[in-house]
Amino acid sequence: MFLLVGLGNPGREYEKTRHNVGFDCIDSIAGKYNILLNRIKFKGVYGEGNINGEKVILLKPQTYMNLSGESLREIVQFYKIPSNDIIVIYDDVDLEVGRLRIRTKGSSGGHNGIKSIIANLGTDEFIRARIGIGKAERDMVSHVLGKFIPEDREKLNQCFEVVRKSVEIIIKETPEKAMNKFNNFKAE
Structure with a gap:
């Protein structure tokens, strides 16, 4: 079983913001695979389904970003999910809008949601799909x-589709194959 987690902040005021691309990507994946995100537990909203014949759980933590790890810890302990079967999707200010980077481990890179996950899981060895949101000008x-401006939102939609394809490859084959195929992806 794989756990796909999109990071973001709960509440209408945060919808469609740069920091919520993880939520938006999970919604996109849920739509593609007809997975209803209709369960509330583990400090999050989640749903279960199948991708490539493999059982998956899609999760959007409902803590704020800097406490995301609490939600992950609860669901991981309940379902006994190994850390290398966790895929976390989140925003990255160090990547230009629509660029994708997949990694299997590493530091938080200053991202508070990832800091919280590493602290709560006690490991930095989980798969990450970082979606570029561009550098801060102010x-x-x-x-x-x-x-996002409309052109950037279109780039994100392209990126979400590539994240979905990379998830299929991670599940069916390996994270390394997905990295080799998609780490140079940049939406046009």
């Missing part, structure tokens, strides 16, 4: 909590 908070 202050970081207003950048990550800001909304």
